[in-house]
Amino acid sequence: MKVLKFGGTSVANAGNILLAENIIKKESLQSKVIVVVSALHNVTDTLIKAAEYASLKDEKYISLIKNLEEKHLELVKELIPVLLQSSWLSFVKKHFNDMEDIYSGIFVLGEFTDKIRDRITSYGEFLSSSLIAARLQYEGLDCIWMNSADHIRTDSSFTNAKVNFEITEKNVKNFAVDHKNQIIVAPGFIAKDQNGNATTLGRGGSDYTAAIIAGAVSAEELQIWTDVDGMMTADPRLVSNAKPISEISYHEAMELSHFGAKVLYPPSIQPVMIKNINLKIKNTFAPEAHGTLVSHKLNKSAVEKQKIAAGVSNMSHIALLTLEGSGMVGIPGTSAKLFQCLSLEKINVILITQGSSEHSITIAVNEKEVFHAESAVNSSFEDDIKLQRVTPVKIETGLSIVALVGENMKNRSGISAKMFGCLGNNGINIRAIAQGSSERNISIVISEKDTRKAVNVLHEEFFESEIKQVHLYLCGVGNVGSKLVEQIFEQNEYLRENNLINLRIAGISNSRKMFFSDQGISETEYSNWIEKGVEASIYGFAEEIISRNLRNSVFIDVTASSSVPEIYDNLLKRSINIVACNKIAASSDFEVYKNLKSTARNHNCKFYFETNVGAGLPVIGTINDLMKSGDKITSIQAVLSGTLNFVFNNYDGSRTFSEVVARAQKEGFTEPDPRLDLTGTDVARKILILAREAGYPLQFENIENESFLPEECLQGSVENFYEKLTEYENHFKNLVSEAQKNGKILKYTAEFKDGKAKVGLQHVAPDSDLYHLYGKDNIVIFKTLRYSEQPLVVKGAGAGAEVTASGVFADIIRSV
Missing domain, CATH: 3.30.2130.10 (VC0802-like)
Known part of the structure; x- marks a missing residue:
């Protein structure tokens, strides 16, 4: 004998009931079955809501009850042949008339007790099971209806009654033995106390009813038919990648259901576990799906395949x-x-x-x-x-x-x-x-x-360890930002296959618009995201990231804005990793820099800014490795501006200085305002960052800056700046010719030694490591306690959107 229980969604309407009917027919061919059914979907909640309205003397209850009556009358018309409908329509009307009398009493008295609650909610299962039994009988099946309330005995703890198993099991077993019908249909949820008062077994009580009956008749199997493919590794409403659990033990099922796995009512497990009855959870709408088997003895191969956690x-x-x-x-x-x-x-x-x-x-x-x-x-x-x-x-x-x-x-x-x-x-x-x-x-x-974040994090860690989902929030989509997005789209498949990382651009912003997608912005969406975006503000962008609260989040700053770093501290305190191309934060007041580093450590997240110096070159990473290994940096000599190196490598007097700078800007080597590069401000920030990472608490104003630009070039707009460069062309020619007289070339260098730093133009001789530096290349020469005689040199392209984007990309991968 098998016991089949169909939940509210499985009997929500005539179409669903016909699906359940097919399952019942198939199972009844193999053995005798007892079918336990819930009320039609949402009926119990509506009955309670109507009673609450009535107790408040709100006549809205009348329309709610009328709607329920129409729903059941319509079900009769859809399930029962026309010539046989009359008696069942009268059956439904009679019981709704009874209900109306009870609701009128609630309305008059203004009282809605637990005892009355059990009385009115018992109608849902009573009606649904009666109509389903009638349908099966009119289909010619050997079916009888059993009123569970006449056989399941409880105490008088209304709304969550305790079952008297000794009397109940005897009653149910006797009914099953006395009635030889192949199919017995019974309402779930409802029972009676020793005085004949209606009681209920708690929300989810239809599962419990089915388990009680299965235990009473020592059923071969209990089947719970619902609207999902069994128990899942997590709530699919929270975790999109939740998977059905093939087999699970009683104890695991009990633990999962106790802590919120809604597919199974926790008390339902005890009656079948005691009798060692297999419990299957199946999908009414996909009956061929395997579902979940709950039992004492799990299949050996299933146990071996099972992950450390079940769910x-x-x-x-x-x-x-x-x-x-x-x-x-x-x-x-x-x-x-x-x-x-x-x-x-x-x-x-x-x-x-x-x-x-x-x-x-x-x-x-x-x-x-x-x-x-x-x-x-x-x-x-x-x-x-x-x-x-x-x-x-x-x-x-x-x-x-x-x-x-x-x-x-x-x-x-x-x-x-x-x-x-x-x-x-x-x-x-x-x-x-x-x-x-x-x-x-x-x-x-x-x-x-x-909750959503935690469940997803745990599910990914214990059930999806092969792929780590990373959510990226990109601020700034200029030259570097655009190249970074291209690289992410191009490289993501490789990362999934080789690094087990899947990158999603979950949010993107420029100075005007911002756009979010928890599922990731696709290449197609990226092409027109601005049209879909909403008005942007950096604080609004940060608030949205925090409120979405997605796991493995990384904020990426590829702007030169001074306002964007203002949100770093708040993001780090929410354990959101930060990758910054922007140099403002790391070169701001030392206490701000120190606080950001400390906040990242204290909140177990990453704050990476490798591209602050040398674009994609491993400069800061090298310092960090040296420091971690116990070395000490004694001096740094460097060419840190790809822009200035490009400019002085290409300026020989055949073209104006203004033209060479304009070309550098066009090719993406300069900041949006080239004066940041040419005044040495950018280089000063870079040597400051290197000194700080080497353990020296320098401030920006401590750095000596020998500017080669005339003061007038710094006034006005960027357009005025280019005009002034042209006016001072002779000044720039003199700088070059003076170096050439001595067989040297101009390099804008940065130096750090004895706790002091300076930046400025130098005449560099051919025997210097700085001399053979071409195009946009950077070079950093470290002297340390270990590299005292032969310095450690890092050299390569130090500017350009492509290499800078790749450096940011590398920081993203390191951060996760």
Whole structure:
């Protein structure tokens, strides 16, 4: 014998019921079946809502009940042949007339008790099961209807009654034995107490009914038919890549369902687990799908294939209560007193955690019950509070529980470290932790706003470890930004295959517009994202990144804006990695620079700015490696401006200085305002950053800057700047000719030695390492304690959108 249960979505309408009918026909050919059905989809909620309106003397309840009546009458017309509809239409009308009398009483009295709630909500399953049984009978199937309420006996705990299993099992078994019909249809959810009053088994009680019946008749199998392909590795509404679980143990299923896996009502497992009855969760709309098998004995191959964890589940609307005080230490009975007072108030404790110091006990309850619980605990410990042995209970709301569950977690070291590590890397703060000695469940309490992120992070870590999803937020789409986007699109497939990383551009902004897509901006969308974008502000961009709260997030600053770095601190505090091409932050006031580095460390995230110096050259990375290995940098000599190197390599008097600078700007070697390069400001910032990374607390004003530009060239707009360059052409020719007289060339250099730094034009002789430097190349010469005689040299292209973008790209990969 098998027991089949169909949920509300499976019997939502006539079309769905016909799908369920096909499943029932097929199963009944193989063995006798008992079919347990829920109310039609959303009926129970509507019955309750109507009663609440009635209790408030709001006549809206009348239209709600009328709509439900029409819904059931329409179902009769669709399921029952026309010539046989009359009696069933009368059947539906009679019971809705009964309901209207009850609702009228609620309206008059203004009272909606749990006892009345159970009475009215029992109509949903009663009607749906009766009509489905009638349909099967008129299809010629050997079917009989059983009223579960006549056989399942409970106490009088209305809305969540406790089953008397001894009487119930005897009643159900006798009915099944006495009636030889191949199909028995029964309503779920409903029962009666010893006085004949209607009771219900709690929300999800139809699953429980099916499990009770399966246990009573020692069924071969219990099948739960729903609208998903079985239990999932996570809630598919939160995790797009959630996968069906092929096989799972009773204990795993119980843990997952307890912490929010809605596909199965937790109490349903106990009756079948005791009798060792296999439980299958199947999809009514895809009956050929494997579904999930819940059993004691898992298939050996399935166990071997199973990952460390079986699934991640979550429960929202949680509150924490903490009772603490020095008077609790070493005093027996405190926990008993706490839990007894909650039990007397019928408050369910979801999670418990207590430190070995015994100084505090923290429990989690449903948020709806938190203030009731607070009052009960404070009342129970009133004398202790007055004597200051304990403090009044503290509450925290707006929380969720996330649980990692799996039999294979037992006796495995490193699971907690892996779990907490990936959460910490994504800035998810854990408020409480609980793990039983069974080791099959690690539960954490976090802020509810972090739930989606936490579940995705854990699911990716334990179920999708082959591909890491990274969300990029790009600020600035000029020359470098555009090249970076091209490189990301071109390289992403390689990264997925070889580095197991998938990059998504989840947000993009320029000075005017910003656009977001959690699923990633495609190449097609990128071509016209500005048209879809909304008005941009850098603070609005940051707020949107924080509010979306996506895992593995990286903010990328490829602007030269002084305002963009203002959001760095806030992003780092949310554990959002930052990759900056922009030099403003790292070259600003030393305390600001120091604070950003410290914030990144304290919040377990990355702040990379390799391209601040040398574009794509590994300059800052080299300093970091030297410092980590215990070396000390004693001096730095460098040509750090690809722009100035390009300019002085190409300026020989055959073309004006103005023309050479304009060409450098056109080819993307200069900042948007070339004066930042030509005044040496950019170079000064770079040597400042290198000195700081080498461990020296320099300020920008400490750097000596010998400018070669006449003061008049610095006034006005960029257009005026080019005009002035032309006026001072002789000045620039003299600079070049003076160097040439001595057989030397001009290089704009940066030097750091003895804790001091300076930048300016130098005459460089042919025997210098700086002499043979062509085009836009940069060179950095390090002398250290270890590289004292033969310096360490980093040399290569130090400007250009392509190489700068590749340097930013490399920082992105390092950050994840």
